[in-house]
Amino acid sequence: MSTEALARPRAGELLQRLGSLREFNLLAIYALLVLSVGAFVGEFLTFGNFREILVSAAILTIVVIGQTPVILTRNIDISVGSVVGITAFVCGDFISNNPTTPTVLVVLMGCAIGLGLGAVNGLLVTVANVPAIMATLGTLYVYRGVDSLIASGKQVSSSTVPSSYASLATSRVAGIPVMVLIAVAIGLVVGLFLRYRRSGRQLYAIGSNPDAAASAGIHSRRLVFATLCFSGLMAGLGGVLWSAQFATVTSDAATGLELQVVAAAVVGGVNVFGGAGTVFGAMLGSLVLATISNALALTRVSQLWLQAIAGAALLLAVTADHVAGRRTLARALNRRREQR
Amino acid sequence: MKRVTRELARVSGWELFLIALVVGAIIAGSATSEFFLTETNFRVGVSDFMEIAIMALAMTLIIVAREIDLSVASVFGLASVVLGLLVDGGAPMGVALAAALLTGAVAGAFNGALIVKVGLPSIVVTIGTLAMLRGLGFGLFGTKSVSEFPVWFTDIGIGAVPGTQVPWSFVVFGVLFAIFAVVLHRTYFGRQIYAIGLNAQTARFTGIKVDQIRMALFVVSGLLAAVAAIVYTARVSSVRADNGTGLELQVIAAVLLGGVSIFGGRGSLLGVLLALILVAVLRNVFSLQDIGSEVQDIVIGSLMISAVVLPETLARVRRRLSRHELAGPEPSVETP
Numbered sequence: 191m192s193t194e195a196l197a198r199p200r201a202g203e204l205l206q207r208l209g210s211l212r213e214f215n216l217l218a219i220y221a222l223l224v225l226s227v228g229a230f231v232g233e234f235l236t237f238g239n240f241r242e243i244l245v246s247a248a249i250l251t252i253v254v255i256g257q258t259p260v261i262l263t264r265n266i267d268i269s270v271g272s273v274v275g276i277t278a279f280v281c282g283d284f285i286s287n288n289p290t291t292p293t294v295l296v297v298l299m300g301c302a303i304g305l306g307l308g309a310v311n312g313l314l315v316t317v318a319n320v321p322a323i324m325a326t327l328g329t330l331y332v333y334r335g336v337d338s339l340i341a342s343g344k345q346v347s348s349s350t351v352p353s354s355y356a357s358l359a360t361s362r363v364a365g366i367p368v369m370v371l372i373a374v375a376i377g378l379v380v381g382l383f384l385r386y387r388r389s390g391r392q393l394y395a396i397g398s399n400p401d402a403a404a405s406a407g408i409h410s411r412r413l414v415f416a417t418l419c420f421s422g423l424m425a426g427l428g429g430v431l432w433s434a435q436f437a438t439v440t441s442d443a444a445t446g447l448e449l450q451v452v453a454a455a456v457v458g459g460v461n462v463f464g465g466a467g468t469v470f471g472a473m474l475g476s477l478v479l480a481t482i483s484n485a486l487a488l489t490r491v492s493q494l495w496l497q498a499i500a501g502a503a504l505l506l507a508v509t510a511d512h513v514a515g516r517r518t519l520a521r522a523l524n525r526r527r528e529q530r
Numbered sequence: 531m532k533r534v535t536r537e538l539a540r541v542s543g544w545e546l547f548l549i550a551l552v553v554g555a556i557i558a559g560s561a562t563s564e565f566f567l568t569e570t571n572f573r574v575g576v577s578d579f580m581e582i583a584i585m586a587l588a589m590t591l592i593i594v595a596r597e598i599d600l601s602v603a604s605v606f607g608l609a610s611v612v613l614g615l616l617v618d619g620g621a622p623m624g625v626a627l628a629a630a631l632l633t634g635a636v637a638g639a640f641n642g643a644l645i646v647k648v649g650l651p652s653i654v655v656t657i658g659t660l661a662m663l664r665g666l667g668f669g670l671f672g673t674k675s676v677s678e679f680p681v682w683f684t685d686i687g688i689g690a691v692p693g694t695q696v697p698w699s700f701v702v703f704g705v706l707f708a709i710f711a712v713v714l715h716r717t718y719f720g721r722q723i724y725a726i727g728l729n730a731q732t733a734r735f736t737g738i739k740v741d742q743i744r745m746a747l748f749v750v751s752g753l754l755a756a757v758a759a760i761v762y763t764a765r766v767s768s769v770r771a772d773n774g775t776g777l778e779l780q781v782i783a784a785v786l787l788g789g790v791s792i793f794g795g796r797g798s799l800l801g802v803l804l805a806l807i808l809v810a811v812l813r814n815v816f817s818l819q820d821i822g823s824e825v826q827d828i829v830i831g832s833l834m835i836s837a838v839v840l841p842e843t844l845a846r847v848r849r850r851l852s853r854h855e856l857a858g859p860e861p862s863v864e865t866p
Contacts, residue, residue: 318839320839327786329835512648
């Protein structure tokens with residue numbers, strides 16, 4: 191290696207390197223989206239509205255943070271919608287019947303339930319060798335069925351949920367909602383773990399080439415099991431927050447959330463076939479989805495069109511990212527050829 | 531006769547297991563309810579399940595080709611919205627039906643174009659169109675419902691072939707099943723689908739027109755979703771924008787339960803047919819016993835997981851046994 195390569199990168203190079211990051215493309219698209227909506231809608235570019243967007247993205251973001259490591263290993267967790275639903279109901283029901291329970295205990299309970307359900311997924315995938323998409327599609331049904339059995343037609347109503355519990359979703363620290371702080375803190379920890387820890391890097395290795403990872407002595411099973419447990423844990427936490435935020439919880443809460451979660455990760459540049467992507471990108475992805483639905487609501491486009499535009503935006507974002515990604519790859523290959 | 535035994539020998543262990551389950555479910559059904567083995571129950575039970583069954587045919591081909599189509603239920607919804615809008619606007623029934631079919635084909639072609647031309651993975655594209663096409667249905671149709679259809683149309687929807695208790699929708703499914711089974715298992719085109727599913731790159735190098743076949747599969751999938759929408763609309767004689775929400779996972783679950791590998795290249799329509807029969811019979815038996823849909827979901831979810839776990843466990847046990855006997859070659863591992 192020449193000494194030149196070891197020298198600190200100059201500003202121009204730094205900018206170029208930044209430009210080649212997939213997240214940077216997305217950030218640019220996102221800025222464009224925010225500015226163009228802001229130009230037309232007055233109340234869009236306000237601090238209050240931005241806080242609104244962040245709150246509406248918080249639960250999705252937390253579940254996406256759990257999903258990202260799973261997808262990195264070329265697996266997927268479809269069951270998260272049902273895990274959120276079941277923990278939301280159980281926790282909401284529990285706090286309604288025992289209003290004096292400290293909120294922390296309920297949060298821990300929700301996390302434990304999520305972890306347990308995630309561990310079942312993990313066992314199915316790593317011990318019983320069921321492909322993750324089948325195992326978690328199966329448990330999506332099973333967990334939702336168990337949820338309906340537990341609920342048996344009842345619902346948690348907002349009047350029975352104590353306000354101290356609901357404040358989990360509404361309270362703020364220094365003007366920033368607690369839910370957002372939780373999401374950002376977890377994202378930071380997981381992001382740093384994936385970037386710098388050995389086992390974090392090993393997740394990328396597993397997703398890039400499972401056979402090569404096994405040959406390199408990586409304990410794939412153990413790590414995949416851990417990612418599925420973590421995804422369940424995050425979905426459990428998401429479920430607790432769900433019951434705190436909406437207070438009214440029926441047995442079909444969070445139905446279909448799994449597709450939104452995968453969509454957010456994909457928009458954020460996480461490769462569905464594993465090996466590439468970051469937590470930061472995935473978080474940005476869920477922010478994009480939340481911003482789009484917020485912008486549509488403000489522009490008074492009929493709510494009926496909301497899903498159509500969100501879907502089209504998803505396809506557009508993915509296509510743009512894909513085309514831009516191919517161009518960056520071509521440029522990088524050209525550069526390497528020139529250097530030879 | 532020889533031919534029959536040869537064909538039977540090709541039936542895999544998982545398919546035999548499905549047959550056993552179907553027989554078991556039928557015995558359980560007739561033991562627990564006198565109503566189970568009646569012709570009326572047959573007609574109702576069959577027609578309740580035809581939408582899923584029709585969409586499962588195209589989904590089988592798509593999964594064998596190592597792709598997936600999550601948008602079928604939204605295409606289903608959009609096609610019924612188009613049907614409803616045109617009928618509501620006074621268009622002749624023939625035009626409305628043709629437009630619904632065209633909608634399905636165009637939606638499928640849109641999926642196909644993004645997958646083949648842009649090169650995006652099908653799971654990503656169809657998550658996008660799942661949202662987009664459902665939203666389009668809502669945007670065009672709103673929250674109203676249309677339930678004024680010509681009598682002959684709804685008569686076909688709930689009626690049966692004269693002199694029998696076989697619903698017309700079952701005839702539609704039967705014809706489609708025969709066509710799909712022949713195409714997948716008896717034609718060069720069908721073998722190409724397996725080749726693509728096993729290794730798309732190798733398939734391309736051997737001269738198979740991978741992109742054209744993928745495109746064709748997604749158009750067919752859209753088309754069948756529209757057929758299913760028409761069958762459904764005729765039966766319930768009502769169009770709402772949320773028709774068929776969530777059906778995509780049920781369709782995929784049935785295909786996987788039938789032993790089709792999610793990793794492509796393996797599986798048969800016979801297995802899928804057996805899985806469809808099993809799910810239909812189970813749902814029917816449960817609802818006759820007033821057992822709610824939550825238990826049905828738990829059973830069907832567990833069955834799907836056992837579709838992988840059981841054959842693999844059996845293979846493992848067999849391998850262990852043969853190792854003890856120290857005789858004969860290692861039996862091949864079965865993966866459905």
